[in-house]
Amino acid sequence: MKKSALLFSIIAIAVFAMSFIYPAKIFKQDAKVWVVPESAKKMKNPTEATAENIKVGKTLFAQHCKSCHGATGKGDGPKSGELDTPSGDFSTKEFQAQTDGTIFYKTKEGRKDMPSFKSKISEDEDVWLIVDYIRTLSAK
Ligand code: HEC
CATH class of the missing domain: 1.10.760.10 (Cytochrome c-like domain)
Incomplete structure (x- = not known):
């Protein structure tokens, strides 16, 4: 795998993982509805x-x-x-x-x-x- 492709994969995985962590925090404010x-x-x-x-x-x-x-x-x-x-x-x-x-x-x-x-x-x-x-x- 090319270095740039590897770097891209790492970023993609990181963004994917973050999307699971952050919504939970955002929804906290939504708790009333x-x-x-x-x-x-x-x-x-x-x-x-x-x-x-x-x-x-x-x-x-x-x-x-x-x-x-x-x-x-x-x-x-x-x-x-x-x-x-x-x-x-x-x-x-x-x-x-x-x-x-x-x-x-x-x-x-x-x-x-x-x-x-x-x-x-x-x-x-x-x-x-x-x-x-x-x-x-x-x-x-
Ligand atoms: C492990 C902790 C926990 C236990 C045990 C628990 N609750 Fe809750 N309850 C919560 C949390 C946290 C919320 C807020 C959930 C949300 O807004 O997403 C909540 C929300 C509620 C609400 C809605 C509150 C509102 O403002 O409208 C009711 C009604 C409720 N619980 C009733 C009960 C009853 C009845 C029991 C027992 C049979 C119970 N809960 C047991 C943690 C708990």
Whole structure:
């Protein structure tokens, strides 16, 4: 191989590799826009936010979500320092303005550092109970 061809190959490989590293950084700023299908937004929560249900939701939240989202959903769990994208603040008006269906969908699907709970929590009802608990985290 000619020297110039070799040099060209090295640059091409480097550019290719960089394209994988940099978008991740660019997308960080984009973290707010999470497109949720209309049908998902409209999903009805089949559970009722009774004290008993909220208690179960709280236990599930502690088990699956607290490590990143923190005990009160402020995004300050012990794992939060390792995340590339901030996990949000569940106590804000903006967060709480989302429908139950949206919160359910995001929990099921996951995105980047937010794991998908499709198989981790197999019962849909359990995810809805977590949504009931998350509703109690709004700043009063
Ligand atoms: C390993 C860390 C981690 C765990 C565990 C985790 N999350 Fe997340 N979560 C994230 C991150 C990071 C984001 C932000 C993702 C993004 O914006 O791309 C997020 C985002 C979310 C959002 C969207 C926030 C918004 O502003 O709309 C919801 C809802 C959510 N998580 C719910 C949950 C629930 C419910 C659980 C437990 C069943 C859970 N998460 C477990 C890291 C985590």
